[in-house]
Amino acid sequence: MVRTSLLVAVAAVVALVLVLAGDREGDPGRPDADGVVEVVMDRYQFEPDELFVTAESPVTLAFSNRGNNVHTVALGRTVVEEDGLQFGFREELLAGLSPTLVPQRARAGPIGPDEPFRFYVEPGETVRLSVTIPAERVGEWEIGCFNACGAHYRAGLAGLVHVEAPE
Numbered sequence: 001m002v003r004t005s006l007l008v009a010v011a012a013v014v015a016l017v018l019v020l021a022g023d024r025e026g027d028p029g030r031p032d033a034d035g036v037v038e039v040v041m042d043r044y045q046f047e048p049d050e051l052f053v054t055a056e057s058p059v060t061l062a063f064s065n066r067g068n069n070v071h072t073v074a075l076g077r078t079v080v081e082e083d084g085l086q087f088g089f090r091e092e093l094l095a096g097l098s099p100t101l102v103p104q105r106a107r108a109g110p111i112g113p114d115e116p117f118r119f120y121v122e123p124g125e126t127v128r129l130s131v132t133i134p135a136e137r138v139g140e141w142e143i144g145c146f147n148a149c150g151a152h153y154r155a156g157l158a159g160l161v162h163v164e165a166p167e
């Protein structure tokens with residue numbers, strides 16, 4: 001009887017450890033054990049299209065472009081829209097921050113403290129953005145590519161970024 005209970009307890013612990021390990025490594029859209037969130041751009045989709053990051057923790061978003069078009073990734077919210085065309089976000093998630101970009105040449109556009117942070121991802125390339133998002137930006141944000149006056153965004157290259165409060 002005691003032995004059976006012990007076996008059940010051991011089996012339960014093993015199952016729990018497996019579940020936790022699975023969560024840690026394999027949860028799409030969440031950082032893995034190294035703090036990396038993998039995102040694939042396949043044609044006009046982010047996969048996954050919903051990302052979860054924790055404020056005040058260093059995170060790396062790794063964008064891999066498996067399509068045939070170059071994309072320009074923007075992070076923010078409130079889309080600037082005119083005549084059915086989209087041009088970017090009114091509010092920038094990374095405003096005033098100093099993210100690291102690998103490779104650095106992927107940085108798009110003019111570089112200044114008030115410029116929106118954009119980066120190109122060429123077909124076949126992976127670009128890694130590393131940053132720590134401050135606690136006051138906890139909330140719902142978006143990612144998108146606004147190339148071709150928003151044609152890529154309208155085609156589906158749009159996703160959500162949930163910035164969660166530190167535990």
Ligand SMILES: [Cu+2]
Nearest residue numbers: 071145147152
């Ligand atoms: Cu694009």
